[in-house]
Amino acid sequence: MIKLTIDGQQVEVEPGRTILDAAKLAGREIPTLCHHPAVPPAGACRICVVEIVAGGRPGLVPSCAYPAQDGMEIQTCSERVLQSRRMTLQLLLARSPGSEVIQEMAAEHGIKEIPFPKQTGESGDDCIMCGLCVRLCQQIVGASAICFDGRGPDRKVSTPYADRSDVCLGCGACAFVCPTGAIDPAEYCPNPIEKIPNEFNCGLDSRTPIHLPFPQAVPNKPLIDRENCIRFKTGGCGACADICPAGAINYDMTDEFVEEDVGAIIVATGYEIMDPSVYEEYGYGRYPDVVTSLEFERMVSASGPSNGELTRLSNGKPPKSIVFLQCIGSRREKNGKPYCSKICCMYTAKHTILYKHKVHDGQAFVFFMDVRAGGKNYDQFVRRVVKEKQATYLRGRVSKVYARGDKLMVRGADTLSGTQIEIAAEMVVLAPALVPSSGIRDLSQKLRVGYDEHGFLLEAHPKLRPVDTNTAGVFLAGACHSPKDIPESVAQAGAAASKALGLICHTRLSREPTIGIVDESSCNGCFECEGVCAYGAIGPRELTDKKGNLLATVAFINEGLCQGCGACAATCRSKSIEVQGYRDDQLFAAINAIHR
Amino acid sequence: MIQQASDSTDNSKWQPRIVAFLCNWCSYAGADLAGMSRFAYPAAIKIVRLPCSGRVDPMFIIKSFEQGADLVLVSGCHPGDCHYTSGNYHARRKLLAFRELMTFLGIDPRRFKISWVSAAEGAKWSSLVKEITAEVIALGPFENYSKLRAGGIAE
Amino acid sequence: MKSLDKYYLEATDRWQTLQTSSVPVLYVGAATCGRAAGAGDVIKRLQAEIRDKHVDVKLVEVGCLGLCCFEPLVVVHKPGSPQVCYGKVDPDKSAGILERYVLGTDPCAKWALGTTTDGRLDGVGKLSEHPMMTGQVRHVLRNCGVIDPKDMGHYMARDGYRGFLRALEVGPDKTLEEVKKSGLRGRGGAGFPTWQKWQFCRKAAGEPKYVICNADEGDPGAFMDRSIMEGDPYSVLEGMAIGAFVIGAENGYIYVRGEYPLAINNLSIAIEQTRSMGLLGDDILGSGFSFNLEIVKGAGAFVCGEETALIASVQGDIGSPRQRPPYPAQAGLWGKPTNINNVETWSNVPAIIRQGGDQFAGSGTDRSKGTKVFSLVGKVKNTGLVEVPMGTTMRQIVFDIGGGPQKKRQFKAVQSGGPSGGCIPASLLDLPIDFDKLQEAGAMMGSGGLIVMDERTCMVDVAKYFLAFLVDESCGKCTACREGVAQMHNVLVRICEGDGRDGDIELLEQLGSYVKETSLCQLGGTAPNPVLSTIRYFRDEYETHIREKKCRAGVCKSLVRFVIDAEACKGCGLCLRDCPAEAVSGEKQEPHQINAELCVQCGVCYEDCPFDAVTVE
């Protein structure tokens, strides 16, 4: 190990580490610009110079690239170092006056104005020529799409002949490491990098191809989005595999179908919210400040796109007035959902409180038809919201939202006072109807579970068997059955789980006795019944006399497989198959009974 | 308002009689839901529950007519929804063929209806029954078959 | 070991027969500078004359003797009399010499510079006593202009490769000991002890090892290395072979700048001949030591004179330096231990091994041993190559050898070390040539360029010139040099355009020390030297530029107004005739005037006036 002193503090590092690493160990902050842990150091920007006082060639050296040596004495902020840093920053500010990063760093170092003329060149002069992007592209990503062009002050980063590159993988890594955000790969990249909207935050911010699906994901492990990952698009990059300390990244793994024989299935596919842009009168999709309650939930959440800071999407300022519109798409006979989505009243009440936390002097309004607060302590909660002036509740529907200046004019009725009312709002939150998650129809047909015209799954019986379905062994839980809030979903989940356990904890399965039976004396052995059996429950059976020679081959029904549908009974011409419980004579009696 | 048999036709004591064969998982549950949702529909319909529309045999329909049914309805799950996957597909082939045979033999095909009613379509079931009952009232009693019932030989 | 005595005998007697040729021999200096001065035409004329006159006269093209101001040079060997060196020989003169002296008896004394071999020739002194030659001691340049650079025999006849053979005999340790004793220090400019540099590389772990000859010579006005490579390429090869043998390197590269085609040609021929002689290649002379040499052409970047940039260029990458350590001795070419020395350093080595380190240490100062070759250029009478022992004073070089400023001008300063060096004012003329002494004076030996300046040179303009050169040549990698030097240049441009402000000088000093301290490589590290040294010794000139907006030397256009001094002006009309803007008016024999509005300050009148009547206001 190498021992050295940083600002009088003893530090020990392994051989090959740089002074910067040692300084970090000693807790000394050294500014860097052209340094990035994933990229080999170059010592180009010179902002990280420190002074070797003893134990090496005295003078200023770049800590990011200079190896730590035994017995070195380093000063990270001696007067000489600070003077050099100030001059470097002044020079960089002259070169890139527009770069915020440099302005910030210069301000930190107490630089007010600079003695040099500021370069007014064309855009893109934020580049401080630190070379990180070129080194990364050549040594890490391996595409070598960009290079240095020219020498001296007019040296710039470019592609060969400044043409569009045909080797650039579009991974955007150069933009990622650029300290001043000066590089825009779209200029030269053949397959431009689209920002990938972060699905969990309703697309309000963007995410990288390798990402955590959402903060509380279980398991809380990142996944690779194959469509956008450069490795799969063009075979390049692979930086994540290099950097991953656990070596956990394996590009060859592919999705695979896992088949499990299970005793029970619980469908808990949850819900999605309806897209309110179908109602143009509310202006969702036209005005940026009209958001859905889900987007609002993400905006005020600490793990959301703006880390909990509530700002208007139009101008980034906190909204001083906010209007919540209830029943958007719910409880509507025509072009909407006739049912009540049940949870919006309560979450809107919560949202008014959250809003007041974020914008203390803000004013919230809620347009409602009637507040559905039927849960435990729900009504008290809403009453407290109204009493503590968290929000003004206006009973009535909103006819139109339109923009005037930077405000959103919300025109609606207040039926209690019987007047038209117009509120100038800075943000409008819509509470859209709940709909089952997409793909529910395919799933239900696969599981042969019924569904209504809205796509909610059908319980076996609304009152007596709410968690069962008509298909034995398939149970329901949560919003896939109908809109419901968390307490109800949890309760239903518990019920479904217990039902499933009840099903699979026995050794033998009890079932309806309605299965088919073959009258072997009259069966002709034509096996047309086998053709119509959807469960492959019918097979051949050879009848032999005592001496063993074959008399006839007749149909045989496997009780375990037969579901009792009766298709075979209807197909058998000689009426040799009967379904227990729906035998011909029973149906014959039923038909006759009707006419007595 | 329960749709009573209107007494406009001459045989005023005639009550229309509709026999309906409903599949247990969809149409029967739909009818059940209609009841639960308090949808009213005429009582002229008499329901026979079958495991699946695929269980329906043409003999049931002929027997119903013989027993005095003025109209027979078979209702099952929408294609794709069948609890037994393909029951309603087989039924569709057989019953449509049977209706062609009735037409060919001169038996009024309007007296044999087929429908798909899912377990959630309580409203559809009640409006369907109202509609069919109105039609059968318009058609009047099923003379062709009622005569047969008397002596078996067409006089 | 296979012996080369047979070859030595054959070469020596071929050399002797040439020296004592019964047939007249004309040695024409045909290096780049010679050819530029017209040696090519001289050779053609002589060949024609010899053919027409059907006389038996041999013509030999040789390298450059270093007397650039007297180019083209022809040395005549006439049987029975000493060899005479003639200067400024144009084709007619050459024919004249051939006819009157070679074929006749008239030695044309007025064109002769001096005799180069023993013996007297009436009316002609010894060349060694020529003012430009007296102070010089020619070790490195001893073969330049004497032997035929394309004939290895000449080199071997003058003890060529004896040093290398001795090294092979005594082994690497003893050889290194000799170099240590010699006190040889790097002639590239830094003056790092050569034996220590070789030892670092020799001790460093890692195989294979490389030796490189830095022949980039990017300094403007420096041409010592070129002359050595063109005149005596073998000395470089021998030196590198010895160095490689000591270090244990089997591969060597000579990085020559692309602008020296003749040097590259002579070097390639030398390599070919040395290889065919068995002194290069595998298992040289059965000694078990193998050494291969290759030439790599530079692409015209001054920064590639810096060792890590040079290495990058040899590897095929962009020539831009990298942060050290690790130093090239530990991790150089392709990450392997590499030793880089300058051309002049390598060509000093053979003599040291041949005659022993002590003999070399005999000359020079106590800590700067041996001789140094300078290229004396600028406003001095005798421009050319000057090889003087360390310790010679600047005054001796400029006034004795150089003959002092031209045209009775006043000496102002001498710029030493090119763009990385500093300027030495008149007050420091008695500074001896010594690595450490020059360093203290803020100047730098550098590769050896000495640019003499007189009162007509504006020091601010000189600083601006060197900075402009460095702005173009900076590789642009590190902020300090790329931005710092550019901003310093902007300040100087402002000053020279009359927009100088108070505090500019302090700003230049502050920027200068910042760039020196913070730059990544020595290009940036030494770039501010010209400015800092001119400010140190000529601060007054900066102040006049800034405050009075005047350039006394008449160079900075926007600060100059030319006026004709009525008494001095003889009315010769020269300036009137030459003035491109017709700004001069006046009758013959009458004092002339300059119309300030029309005058574009081109300075033609100021330069040409024989009576120095044009003054700067």
Added chain:
Amino acid sequence: MSTNTAITEPLQRAAAELLSEGKVAVVIGYGMDGDSSFSPPLFAREPQEAERLVFDDRCFGNLSVYLSKDHIRRMGKIGIVVKGCDLRAVNVLLREHVVKREDVVLIGVPCAGQGDPLLGKCSVCEQRNPQGCDIVVGDPVEQPQIDAAQRYSEAADIDAKSIEERWEFWSGQLSKCIRCYACRNVCPLCYCKRCITEKTVPQWIETSAHLRGNIAWNVARAFHLTGRCVNCGECERACPMDIPLGAINQKMAQLMDERYDFQSGLSSEDKAPFTTFNVDDPETGIL
């Protein structure tokens, strides 16, 4: 009455050869009988009996009806003379596992049509040259092109009537039925051990010969032959009351052809229309 000597002699030789080599236990064919109006079936067990085989224009019977009879199957391998229409019936029997292909030797005879004047079925016959037989006797006859309209002309005539006329027609016809079940006995595809009409618990079809029972019987019979009847015409020929039973089967065959593009008996591997389905079968008239 003209004996088709070009086929009869080779037929007799082939049958004698099969019998003498023991390849078959019996050859079922048509026997010579001068005074009867049709050539009756002949069961040749010995080679010399083969001489009595004949093929003329009176070989109306569909001999495949005997393939489902146990007492005949017990004889061993059966050789059978098959016209084109008979062969289609054999294909349905093979499809319904009534008999195995390796247990029967098919002797195909090209048939230019039976009866003078030509039987109804022969004028629309598209299988004059039987395919896929073990032996074919005589040279192929000319095969006229038949389109769907001709094939289902009988059904079309009745379809043309109005619904009342159809009811009148069929109630009249079906009331003539005396439930002698000749149609069932002569049909090669009615081979059930116990026919639905004999089932009494429950009795779907009333056994008395009144119109109500007859309608039920004929609906059941028509439905059981839908997608199977090969239009061999034997039922109509055998019905003592001359009820146009063929028309009903023809109507159902036309329906299967139009709706599911299916003609029965063309091969022994195809699936009967009522034992399979297609997700996008036509759905006209479903509420």
